[in-house]
Amino acid sequence: MSELVDDYRVTTMGLLFEAHIGLVGKLEPTWKRAGLSGLDLNALLRLSRSPGRRLRMNDLATQIKLSTSGVTRLVDRLERGGLVARESSRDDRRSTFAVLTPKGAERLEEVLPGYIAAIERWFISLLDPGQLEVLTAGLRIIRDATNPEATARTPD
DSSP states (O other): OHHHHTOHHHHHHHHHHHHHHHHHHHHHHHHHTTTOOHHHHHHHHHHHTSGGGEEEHHHHHHHTTOOHHHHHHHHHHHHHTTSEEEEEOSSOTTOEEEEEOHHHHHHHHHHHHHHHHHHHHHTGGGSOHHHHHHHHHHHHHHHHHHOGGGGOOOOO
16 A cells, blocks of 8 residues: 555655645736636636637636536626626527626636736745746646546537
8 A cells, every 4th residue: 555655656746735735825816806706717718718708608618617506506607707708699599698797707807917927926936937838738637638628619
């Protein structure tokens, strides 16, 4: 058993989990100051980076790994805050889009400078450019293999 516990693969995964937990702890205050959760920020960023600043509800759910009821609750909360609106699909009456509102874009503009500064301090600046390039490439390979839906784009 001791050999398995000390396996380099277990150690590597442990380091990844510990780094993730540590980074979330350092980044969390930036989105909390803006009255957002990490999930809120993730959704707003995904919408802002999507064509037309909108995604089908089911695509948003897939990308952020939420159930349909989970994404409905998330969008309900963001909609109550005026950060997101729902828009019916012109092509498919069964589809609804989550759309970033101007207020949602403003909120992102408020939170992003502090968020980016925290990313720079606690992540980017800790690595030299070569290390960052290798890490980024490795993360893309792992993401594409384990979570390809995270980058899914669907036509309007």
